[in-house]
Amino acid sequence: GNSVTQMEGPVTLSEEAFLTINCTYTATGYPSLFWYVQYPGEGLQLLLKATKADDKGSNKGFEATYRKETTSFHLEKGSVQVSDSAVYFCALYTGGFKTIFGAGTRLFVKA
Amino acid sequence: DAGVIQSPRHEVTEMGQEVTLRCKPISGHNSLFWYRQTMMRGLELLIYFNNNVPIDDSGMPEDRFSAKMPNASFSTLKIQPSEPRDSAVYFCASSLAQDGEQYFGPGTRLTVT
Numbered sequence: 001g002n003s004v005t006q007m008e009g010p011v012t013l014s015e016e017a018f019l020t021i022n023c024t025y026t027a028t029g030y031p032s033l034f035w036y037v038q039y040p041g042e043g044l045q046l047l048l049k050a051t052k053a054d055d056k057g058s059n060k061g062f063e064a065t066y067r068k069e070t071t072s073f074h075l076e077k078g079s080v081q082v083s084d085s086a087v088y089f090c091a092l093y094t095g096g097f098k099t100i101f102g103a104g105t106r107l108f109v110k111a
Numbered sequence: 112d113a114g115v116i117q118s119p120r121h122e123v124t125e126m127g128q129e130v131t132l133r134c135k136p137i138s139g140h141n142s143l144f145w146y147r148q149t150m151m152r153g154l155e156l157l158i159y160f161n162n163n164v165p166i167d168d169s170g171m172p173e174d175r176f177s178a179k180m181p182n183a184s185f186s187t188l189k190i191q192p193s194e195p196r197d198s199a200v201y202f203c204a205s206s207l208a209q210d211g212e213q214y215f216g217p218g219t220r221l222t223v224t
Contacts, residue, residue, distance in 0.1 A: 032211050034211070034212065042217060042218075043115075043202050043204075043215030043216050043217050043218050044154075044202070044204075044213075044215045045214075045215065046212055046213075046214075049212065089154070093211030093212075095209075095211075097142050097159055097161050097166055097167075097206075098156070098159060098167070099206075099211055099213055101154055103153050103154075104153060104154065
């Protein structure tokens with residue numbers, strides 16, 4: 001079946017550090033891939049997406065590249081800020097109605 | 112656009128009481144999802160609708176939980192009777208089915224004492 005595996009948190013970084021959150025997936029067909037972010041006390045919101053192999057999604061300094069050969073969609077940011085502290089969810093969609101979410105990775109950024 | 116609207120934002124109730132959570136999806140979206148989020152179990156999909164019809168309710172934990180979508184602009188999730196282990200944040204999300212991108216509401220924080 002379809003599934004998403006992301007690195008366990010929490011991840012703790014100092015401000016301006018480089019961020020990587022790993023995400024791998026298992027899916028039949030050609031899924032669309034997403035990263036969602038959840039700030040404290042809020043619902044999830046879309047951060048970026050990629051719909052086909054080798055596509056790069058980007059937003060707010062975050063990037064992720066759809067790698068079909070390694071079935072991965074790792075999230076990266078070159079220089080994190082305290083305001084990036086949140087929970088990050090990797091997700092996939094293969095059509096139909098349902099999106100499959102990973103377990104989430106909590107990020108703490110220290111000033 | 113106002114986004115997905117949920118009410119109430121916070122609900123505190125006593126064990127055994129009926130609880131009704133409400134959701135208004137984004138206009139034009141044809142799929143609606145109810146999720147539950149807890150520290151222990153993370154984000155769980157409870158049920159989803161397409162064009163107001165329930166498609167998959169396999170995530171509904173027990174018969175105490177029920178959900179309805181009487182029209183395209185309104186859905187409810189009801190718990191009767193409520194129990195302390197139902198305490199969680201409940202999210203509603205909507206989407207265009209062919210897109211896969213979901214838009215989440217702010218959530219309802221439910222506390223059952």
